Amino acid sequence: MTERTLAIVKPDGVIQKKVGEIIRRIERKGYDIIDIKMVQADEALLRAHYAELADRPFFPGLMHYMMEHPVVAIVVEGDNVIKGWRTLMGLTNPTEAAPGTIRGDFGRDWPGDEVRNVVHGSDSPESAQHEIKLWFPELNN
Numbered sequence: 001m002t003e004r005t006l007a008i009v010k011p012d013g014v015i016q017k018k019v020g021e022i023i024r025r026i027e028r029k030g031y032d033i034i035d036i037k038m039v040q041a042d043e044a045l046l047r048a049h050y051a052e053l054a055d056r057p058f059f060p061g062l063m064h065y066m067m068e069h070p071v072v073a074i075v076v077e078g079d080n081v082i083k084g085w086r087t088l089m090g091l092t093n094p095t096e097a098a099p100g101t102i103r104g105d106f107g108r109d110w111p112g113d114e115v116r117n118v119v120h121g122s123d124s125p126e127s128a129q130h131e132i133k134l135w136f137p138e139l140n141n
């Protein structure tokens, strides 16, 4: 089934100059890039994006991490892309993510509490729709 997901290259991915490599992996898998832009996320956008994590102890660190550098937001389309993009990303914790996945290859142990794991991907059709609207309000088809 053709669907869309929101992919984000997080601050550590941009700082490590992995944007091109990550786009290459998206295209190699046969997915289409529908829209793409660089965004300096602010607190309001991130609070809406990570609303379900607001009570978690790592939330302040996550906000700080996501605002420390502009990110690249990408709307990706393809057959079963929501699950497929998460497979390309790998597990949340880079130390557990398999080699060959983006997080396994480029995620790192960082000093401090927050997990720095290079990329984001929507985890369901509902969150994909919600997140694409949040990050790309100008995209209406």
Ligand code: UDP
Binding pocket: 058, 061, 062, 091, 092, 113, 114, 115, 116, 117, 119, 120, 121, 123
């Ligand atoms: N996160 C964190 N510490 C944790 C769990 C998550 O810093 O113990 C951060 C991490 O950047 C992660 C994001 O919060 O990617 C969202 O967490 P989620 O559980 O939704 O993982 P994801 O869907 O990104 O794999």
